[in-house]
Amino acid sequence: MIRLVLVLVFFVLYGSGKPTEKKTRIHQEEPLSQFQHNDDKNFDYDHEAFLGQDEAKTFDQLPAEESKRRLSIIIGKMDGNKDGFISEEELKVWIKNAQRRHIYESVEHQWNDFDLNKDGLISWAEYKNVTYSGYLDGPPMDTEYNYTQMMWRDERRFRAADTNGDLIADKQEFTAFLHPEDHDHMKDVVVQETMEDIDKNGDGFIDLNEYIGDMFTAENGEEEPEWLASERQQFAEFRDKNNDGKMDKEETLDWILPADYDHAVAEAKHLLQESDANQDGKLTKKEIVDRYDLFVGSQVTDFGAALLRHDEF
Template sequence: MTRALIVFWLVLFSAVFSINFNLVGAAVMHSHTSINKEHIQDSFYSPKDKNHYSEDGEHDIEFDHEAILGSVKEAETFDHLPLEESKKRLKILLEKIDLNGDKIINKQELKVWILRSFKMLSEEEANERLEDVDENNDGKVTWEEYITDTYGKDDELPVEQEDKQLLEDDKRVWEVADFDKNNFLENEEWLAFLHPEEHPAMIPHILEQTLSNKDKNGDGSIDFQEFIGTQGQERSKEWLLSEKDKFDLEYDKNADGKLSGNEIISWIVPNNDEIAEEEVIHLFAASDDNHDDLLTFEEILNHHDIFVGSEATDYGEHLHNIHNFKDEL
């Protein structure tokens, strides 16, 4: 065997071994899917439109599609429909959005529909998560099932202080979301646990938890230093000035130099109503051709790709997997 051939086989063996090792590692490692990962870096819950625009200003049209369809799965389905089929299904959808039946979509009708879609997206996510966590398929989740899926078995539970804190936070949210105190979560309880920021009964707990984690001097409020936390030590002067403007102009409504009560909630909890309004403005700007603040069915169908997306590819392959959209609506 030549030297070159020996080297070739050694490289190939190493690559295969590395791939197999990585696969085994991936199989045994648990990705942390705690609800606390819904928080972004400065501790507030991620808004529905967190991926609508990147930091570079790039627009992700998938958010628009999901905001209209209320389902990630349906959005993916529409991406593979041919043009005429996509328009046909969109027209069926428009008849549902058009509450007064005048064949015109006004801003309020569109906003109501988008808010409905946000709720459906959360429910879809919760149902998918339930399939992963519910080991015995009884439609309920016990705390043991949740921590096993999220953190691993007893001997794999977090040892780092940060992860221990996340586990403790999860447990407190779990206990609050267990409305009937029967030691498992189902239906609305499970949704409230995964998305406490969207459930009114969970808001007082979010406030309590925020103060517990951020109120370092124990005065029942959040000053600017507590607001920025440890990030302030790593960020630029420009960032600090920008955050100070947010603190003073957006959140500190009574200008007393600290956040308390509803001011903390407005900081921590995304306002889906405002997000829906912004999405309505965005969709109208992209499709209201005559600028009359009304969308005719024709205008929307002419801009169908903004609302639902369509690719004239793999039609035959995907058609047999598509549900009867009209019946579902």
Template sequence: MVTLTVTDVQKEKMVAIKMPHFQIVLLSLLLNGVLSSIIPENHDRRSQVKDLSDLEHQLKGGHNAEYDHEAFLGKEKAHEFDRLTPEQSKQRLGVLVDKIDSNNDGLVTEPEMVAWIKYIQRRYVTEDAKTQWANYELEGAASMSWDYYMERTYGSATDETEMNSETKLHFKEMKDRDYRRFKLADVDYDGKLTFTEYVNFLHPEDAPHMREVVVKETLDDLDKNKDGRISIDEYIVDMWPDMGKETEPEWVTTEREHFEKWRDLNKDGFLDSNEIQHWVMPDDYDHAIAESRHLIYEADSSKDGNLTKREILDHSDLFVGSQATDFGEAFKYSHDEF
């Protein structure tokens, strides 16, 4: 095995770009040939309930249509539509409308739109898990044990003798986090994960029985003084690392107000586990429902609460992009079914 080292210069560059410490540890172990290269992207980061897109829905200049495109199509398909001519884009949108209209009555209702958007989100999660699952090379096995997962993911890093004390500590935290997820995902308690269980392991934010993992990982990451709760400063510095170094921008002041008014339910100045769950996994808000209502409101010319195929096609720019909206280089794509 070729051994590489992370130089002081490399470490300084990592710090300069504000790379999270977990990522520094992961990169250090990878460069030294200790960790496996199949570690999933963002393996070091806590699980979070995802929005429908990584993009901001509202921009300073107004509404961001690309957010709606990704929510309606998924990120990859949205980019694919951006490379189609307007005529091709509308044609394929028409095919999708027929799929969304599940009872074939000529109307897309809110429940049908919600079901579609949730399907798009589930598809991303499943495809991501399939990609990672294939990397473990199970050779037809229907499940994966904890020991096999550890060996394939961390390789010789299971031997901590080559690590310094700081790296060893953070490596232990990563293993503990994985083990916590593994145990909760293993719903039949056989010590192995089937593919379905692995999906929940990889994306615990999408599984109700994994909620405690999402809360625990949020608390672990933000609770810097380890007192079992999140203070307002710990809350702010997680999203604004320059706290105390620069004049506080307006959006940070707004977040402070949100913490005090909406996050800290018992008004004790901290977030406990119940308040963290209410914050990161609110029961009273559903992204898919909110987006469906937004799309229907914007495209519903008749104001009857439903969308006809004509209304959707007349407002196609709201749902999908094309070369006309992307202004990018045109590429030829096949008309494969969605």
């Protein structure tokens, strides 16, 4: 069974009353897309990075001409200095805003489920009671999940996000709890959770076998895929920086939250490179619309007039 952990999307909850299950590990920052970036197959990653995940779903159902019309409106909003061009910086800002919007909507989607007394705050007691009520109130459950361990991990993360230590989260603190990978003061808990999930022998490090085992587990004599050889080389040359055969906390942090890599910057450079027909380092409206398939284009060509349209369009 192959598990590509570097493209896992992290969700603490996406519905109320369900504790975090296995694979609540956080890798890298909040992802720009749930898809892998592979333009040879499709532009799904680019669509979600540029539009945001929810808006991309709407565009996926639009006919080509409607996609182009809406894209033209977006271009006007992206052009911050109103010079008639879209720069790499303006692309980056737009992508980061789409990312922030996804995080904001994720928090808003769940807020009312946990703010039981409607005081505009969420206490640890409220979160625990909603999330683990079935486990706390009912008889012991026969399940593969260790709910006691899961609740303890959630409490540890909640305490890390709770900057004033009152075990009551405002919107900012609850956002840090749900999306710790985007907050500097949460990096330690991100690393802790990652290492706890991968460090099978409990020695406080991630060795090569644990690193590979988290990505691939052979079943029924299944042969290893070829890409594992590249991962072993990555481990030796880039992950294990001090060459002691294992990753410590600092090396794990560099792996999952690399300080020198920004996904929004990389995506902005990619979109610019793919769309800049005259190679002048900036995009015109025509250059973007000509590559609407890269930015917003849908595989659907005729969805019909019944599609609900957002007010901004």
